[in-house]
Amino acid sequence: MKCAVILFLFSAIGIHAAENKQPEILRFSVQKKLQGEQGVEQIVVRGVAKDAEDGPRLDYAYRIVSGGGRLELVKRYAIYHPESPGNVVFELAVTDSSGSITTATTEFFVGGGDSKKLYTDKAIWMAALAPASRKQSAFQFVVRDPMLPNILLIGDSISIGYTPYVREALKGKCNVYRIPENGGDSKKALAQFEFWMGDNNWDVIHFNTGLHDMKRVINNQLDVNGEHVNSPDAYRTNLENYFQRLETTGAKLIWANTTIVPDGSGGRVKGEEVQYNRVAEEVRRKHPSIVLNDLYALTEANPADQKPANVHFEEIGKQRQAELVATKIMEMPK
Incomplete structure (x- = not known):
């Protein structure tokens, strides 16, 4: 009887693992926003993702793929600090608890216009x-x-x-x-x-x-x-x-x-x-x-x-x- 229970649990875990789906990135954008009561303009890099198994328990990682400047990570979003005009490409990687990763990229132009x-x-x-x-x-x-x-x-x-x-x-x-x-x-x-x-x-x-x-x-x-x-x-x-x-x-x-x-x-x-x-x-x-x-x-x-x-x-x-x-x-x- 013990062996049967163990086999059943093993089988259930195997089925759950097989059915695990990668997180889905719903939105990924870069926008100028007025943040906080002081109304400081910041360039906000933000993604929104969902995952059937983990719900909101996802890890968000942002990086600059090309272009200058630096990112300041804040919870599930990042603040972009540009250093010079030009096109910047950002990447978002969302990881769930099983290690499945989904990535997306988006672009932003710093200092548009003359x-x-x-x-x-x-x-x-x-x-x-x-x-x-x-x-x-x-x-x-x-x-x-x-x-x-x-x-x-x-x-x-x-x-x-x-x-x-x-x-x-x-x-x-x-x-x-x-x-x-x-x-x-x-x-x-x-x-x-x-x-x-x-x-x-x-x-x-x-x-x-x-x-x-x-x-x-x-x-x-x-x-x-x-x-x-x-x-x-x-x-x-x-x-x-x-x-x-x-x-x-x-x-x-x-x-x-x-x-x-x-x-x-x-x-x-x-x-x-x-x-x-x-x-x-x-x-x-x-x-x-x-x-x-x-x-x-x-x-x-x-x-x-x-x-x-x-x-x-x-x-x-x-x-x-x-x-x-x-x-x-x-x-x-x-």
């Missing part, structure tokens, strides 16, 4: 935007008036918030543009520098980075127990490089320091913005032609402008910042 026409060709501008950005007034296409000076705003979601109000304040006085994405941290500013400059026809560049350098993350999620995206020392090094490169543009430069960080804002520690601003000011003083716009002092003096436990601002705060930004721009020598 960056020299980024701010003057609407089709190229729209192609550079993440889908969600196309609905935001800050990212509207600006028709250039050749009789007016050209202003470029560079920064994170704080600058996205005040961009429309700066445009309104300087209407008829300046062509006000902004970069086609959230500026993120100082590493991103350096990596995207040539693309953001477009045709480099700028009279004034108003720029900032900092909130994303000081944020703390674990596994691509905000977490005050994590490490800084860029340490103060790394921030210093990046800013020195960034300031030097901006000086080569010939534009008049305005550096906006980082706005206040309140308690409980998630992923950031109140007071660390002071440390990062101190680092930035030490670097700026080595470049006396770069003017300071003290947005930190402005936001510290108007706490009611800020959303509760959030680095972002109410409309009144965005308007107040825009007034100062516009004033600083108009004060620059012609």
Whole structure:
């Protein structure tokens, strides 16, 4: 009787193994997306697969088959960090518990279109935007008036918030543009520098980075127990490089320091913005032609402008910042 049971179990296992099917990849795509409450644009590489035997218990592995850049693995998807324009081929390998593997490839073109026409060709501008950005007034296409000076705003979601109000304040006085994405941290500013400059026809560049350098993350999620995206020392090094490169543009430069960080804002520690601003000011003083716009002092003096436990601002705060930004721009020598 024992032998019969053993044979039966062996037979059942053999049948199950024979019927095991490879996982099926349902979708595999690469898309620009605005991630998280900060609205940082990221290139997300994501696959979706199914398997009759394992259900959701599948292993996802991503790699770059051809093209430059690197992948940051996050759970079942990856963030792609490009290094230069061009075509990139990605591969997804999905493995089930029996070791069966299914693979798929997909392509993505980095920096589509001529960056020299980024701010003057609407089709190229729209192609550079993440889908969600196309609905935001800050990212509207600006028709250039050749009789007016050209202003470029560079920064994170704080600058996205005040961009429309700066445009309104300087209407008829300046062509006000902004970069086609959230500026993120100082590493991103350096990596995207040539693309953001477009045709480099700028009279004034108003720029900032900092909130994303000081944020703390674990596994691509905000977490005050994590490490800084860029340490103060790394921030210093990046800013020195960034300031030097901006000086080569010939534009008049305005550096906006980082706005206040309140308690409980998630992923950031109140007071660390002071440390990062101190680092930035030490670097700026080595470049006396770069003017300071003290947005930190402005936001510290108007706490009611800020959303509760959030680095972002109410409309009144965005308007107040825009007034100062516009004033600083108009004060620059012609």
